[in-house]
Amino acid sequence: MKMLIKSMPNNTLLFIIALIVTTVAFTVTTTVTTGIAFANNDGLSKERIIELANLLEQDCGSCHGSLLDGSLGPSLLPEALQGKTKEFIKKTILDGRPNTAMPPWRPLLSEADVDWLATRL
Numbered sequence: 001m002k003m004l005i006k007s008m009p010n011n012t013l014l015f016i017i018a019l020i021v022t023t024v025a026f027t028v029t030t031t032v033t034t035g036i037a038f039a040n041n042d043g044l045s046k047e048r049i050i051e052l053a054n055l056l057e058q059d060c061g062s063c064h065g066s067l068l069d070g071s072l073g074p075s076l077l078p079e080a081l082q083g084k085t086k087e088f089i090k091k092t093i094l095d096g097r098p099n100t101a102m103p104p105w106r107p108l109l110s111e112a113d114v115d116w117l118a119t120r121l
Ligand code: HEC
Pocket: 055, 056, 059, 060, 061, 062, 063, 064, 072, 073, 074, 076, 080, 081, 084, 089, 092, 093, 097, 100, 101, 102, 103, 105, 117
């Protein structure tokens, strides 16, 4: 090994060290960021979380605005939901609001799905 390292030109050795450092840094960053993105998921799979994020944008967004900042349905941005409890938001999503356009999602979504949505809002 020593012989091998000695026989390498300095530049090659530096290049190999840089490559190792970059790979380690990349692996650590990706692990940490995906960990955060998929944390607090109540055991939902990554695939389900991606489906729910799409549902929020496409289905909920069709009434609440594509940026969830309000349209036919009210804004779902953090400022608008401030002071409303997670339980209240979950109940609204699961059972809808009778006599309004807000439909019940219970037939399509599990408790864990709604928990994720309510945490996300
Ligand atoms: C067909 C239109 C429509 C769709 C689709 C829809 N909503 Fe609504 N939503 C409404 C309306 C209208 C209200 C206001 C009801 C009222 O007047 O109390 C509402 C209210 C809410 C509220 C209560 C807001 C508050 O300030 O109290 C939440 C939370 C909510 N919707 C979440 C969702 C989520 C999450 C989805 C997707 C899973 C969704 N909505 C899909 C129409 C819709």
